Amino acid sequence: MESVWLGIDVGGTNVVMALGDGDGNAFVKKRIPTLAADGPARVLKRIIDAVETMLEETGTSFSRLGGIGLGVPGLVDAERGVVRLAVNLNWRQVAVSEVFRSHFGVPVRVDNDVRSAALGEYQFGxxxxxxxxxxxxxxxxxxxxxxxxxxxxxxxxxxxxxxxxxxxxxxxxxxxxxxxxxxxxxxxxxxxxxxxxxxxxxxxxxxxxxxxxxxxxxxxxxxxxxxxxxxxxxxxxxxxxxxxxxxxxxxxxxxxxxxxxxxxxxxxxxxxxxxxxxxxxxxxxxxxxxxxxxxxLGDEAGVMGALALARQAAGLPLDSPATA
Structure with missing residues (x-):
């Protein structure tokens, strides 16, 4: 069965997430408020809960999830998947990649949200x-x-x-x-x-x-x-x-x-x-x-770039569609 990819664009006000197919086309999207004042642990837990709801509503099993990409504002160590500093979220040294990898058991790539948007525009816009x-x-x-x-x-x-x-x-x-x-x-x-x-x-x-x-x-x-x-x-x-x-x-x-x-x-x-x-x-x-x-891509550049990050996390090339 063909894998699906999860892209998550974390903004200061809203979080946008999307499931995409092998060609990087988003087939379902969801938006939730960030509520950054709650702190990183609660924000990440809320995102995970929303992802699980989205998978359940679309009848998508965890086993089909091929990778997760996240764009997060601020200074991001993409190699370690750590948000070093995000002043608009008040996050410091948040190990975002490890949180999602341990929960979903799939490859995860995290990068700065605007680099993610640039990637989306490069691929699709x-x-x-x-x-x-x-x-x-x-x-x-x-x-x-x-x-x-x-x-x-x-x-x-x-x-x-x-x-x-x-x-x-x-x-x-x-x-x-x-x-x-x-x-x-x-x-x-x-x-x-x-x-x-x-x-x-x-x-x-x-x-x-x-x-x-x-x-x-x-x-x-x-x-x-x-x-x-x-x-x-x-x-x-x-x-x-x-x-x-x-x-x-x-x-x-x-x-x-x-x-x-x-x-x-x-x-x-x-x-x-x-x-x-x-x-x-x-x-x-x-x-x-x-x-x-x-x-x-308008305000969808970030989430589309996050989908491309998800494919990168799984070791797939940027310029060709993913395969099952």
Whole structure:
């Protein structure tokens, strides 16, 4: 009987999991809240319980499970399957791989969530056919994964890609990492909301000050009706992001930048400012021809990449379908 593969994308707000077939096609998905404040042990137990429910509901036996892949935010030692530090989850030295391997008895591979998303885009999305690209996710935090010369690059200690903690405003807002003015304090979802809320407190007039919950989606809708504060917030985030990407391209010389995550759903409202500032800052000859595009897989890039990680865990190659 053909094996199935389990991909799990752990986010600061939600956990998305999917069962996939031998070609990497997800045939069932499930989403649960992360509830990170409960601590890593309870979060992992909740994920395992949800996986067991999903297997039961689909009539899939444990014996068909060929491998598990997990994308987790933060600094991940992929070789040991340990999350060394995930500031948005408040995890330190969490042996994620061992927890799942001991429970399910199958090969497990854990990597940074954005490297997982980059892998998903490489296999199935906007990175397909490109050997050099940078993939960002803009959500609760900001991270990036990169393919260099056709290989997923993790760095000397698995820490490559922490673009969210690139300091872009030296005396800026405090970040969860302990520094100030990180890109994550300006262009992440919570930071956009915080900026608007602070400006409302300062007395800036806006249609967003109507008592309804403040979200990135609402800020985008207000942008569409020419709300000045919404436009200021998105313009500010886009400009700092474009500036950071110009610096990243100077260093990495990639041919494409892919942007996903919830904030990317602002679409051209955000991308217009990103591309304009990128072109203003990037060195001519280095930035020529660099596309900045939305993630083709949307917010499914992470879980699709986790499915690819599951196949890697079992020793299967990236570029060909798994076999039974």
């Amino acid at each position: 906007a990175g397909k056919g490109f050997r050099h690209f940078l993939c960002l996710t803009l959500g609760t935090g900001i991270g990036s994964g990169m393919f260099l010369d056709g290989r997923l690059y993790a760095g000397a200690t698995g820490s490559a890609g922490e673009i969210g903690h690139m300091v872009v405003e030296r005396e800026g807002f405090p970040c969860t990492c302990g520094n100030r003015g990180c890109l994550e304090t300006i262009a992440s979802g919570p930071s956009l909301v915080r900026f608007v809320r602070e400006r409302i407190t300062e007395g800036v007039p806006t249609s967003l000050d109507n008592g309804e919950p403040l979200t990135v989606e609402r800020i985008g809708s207000a942008f569409d009706v020419q709300d000045a504060l919404a436009q200021e917030a998105i313009r500010r985030a886009g400009k700092y992001l474009g500036f950071a990407l110009a610096n990243a391209v100077h260093l990495l010389n990639v041919e494409r930048v892919i942007i996903g995550g919830g904030v990317s759903l602002l679409g051209d409202r955000l991308f217009g400012f990103v591309r304009s500032e990128f072109q203003r800052c990037v060195l001519k000859g280095v930035g020529d021809g660099v596309d900045i595009v939305p993630a083709a």
